[in-house]
Amino acid sequence: MKLVFATHNKNKFHEVKSMMPDHIELLSLDDIDCFDDIPETEDTIEGNALLKARFIKENYNIDCFADDTGLEVEALDNAPGVYSARYAGPDCKAEDNILKLLTEMDQIGNRKARFMTAISLSIDDQEHMFLGICTGMIIEKPRGSMGFGYDPIFQPNGFESTFSEMSLEQKSEIGHRGKAIQKLIAFLSGV
Numbered sequence: 001m002k003l004v005f006a007t008h009n010k011n012k013f014h015e016v017k018s019m020m021p022d023h024i025e026l027l028s029l030d031d032i033d034c035f036d037d038i039p040e041t042e043d044t045i046e047g048n049a050l051l052k053a054r055f056i057k058e059n060y061n062i063d064c065f066a067d068d069t070g071l072e073v074e075a076l077d078n079a080p081g082v083y084s085a086r087y088a089g090p091d092c093k094a095e096d097n098i099l100k101l102l103t104e105m106d107q108i109g110n111r112k113a114r115f116m117t118a119i120s121l122s123i124d125d126q127e128h129m130f131l132g133i134c135t136g137m138i139i140e141k142p143r144g145s146m147g148f149g150y151d152p153i154f155q156p157n158g159f160e161s162t163f164s165e166m167s168l169e170q171k172s173e174i175g176h177r178g179k180a181i182q183k184l185i186a187f188l189s190g191v
Ligand code: IMP
Pocket: 009, 012, 067, 068, 069, 070, 071, 084, 085, 086, 094, 097, 147, 148, 149, 150, 151, 163, 175, 177
């Protein structure tokens, strides 16, 4: 089965492809010659995931799924949430977002946070939604060199390492996107 993962993010594509069983041939947006800037204008991660999957289905007429992820920090009323990508401003880098978050959390004792991923699947003219959550805490200084985004400052509950100090396999097993992808795979495998 051919399925497009509607992302331009090579890190995410690699992470998700490594989890896919053999019967699913995962295609990237490059593989279908899609270089569009897909809109992310909704105010929920579920809404953005749906918007992106519909965009690909409508413009390229191929089965696909899209994801959207938000980092929710309890002490910041769940910010940055759906605005995680542009927390420090439009076109900002991951380091800018990390710096802004650590600055906002200076002097804040409650470090509880969670990542939430929504995956919207568009297949055979039907739409399905899968969610994955990973709870943890925001540490005070970035640690580790792997992963991307907020990984260096997020330590999942029950672990001493940040996501940036974990292998891809371990992050996929316990992480938000991995959990949502596992639900997607179970659905596609008819479990
Ligand atoms: P998007 O939904 O993939 O666009 O991600 C929104 C924001 O969250 C971006 O700033 C990403 O870098 C960040 N992000 C998404 N997934 C992860 C992750 O697994 N670890 C760390 N940051 C992430």
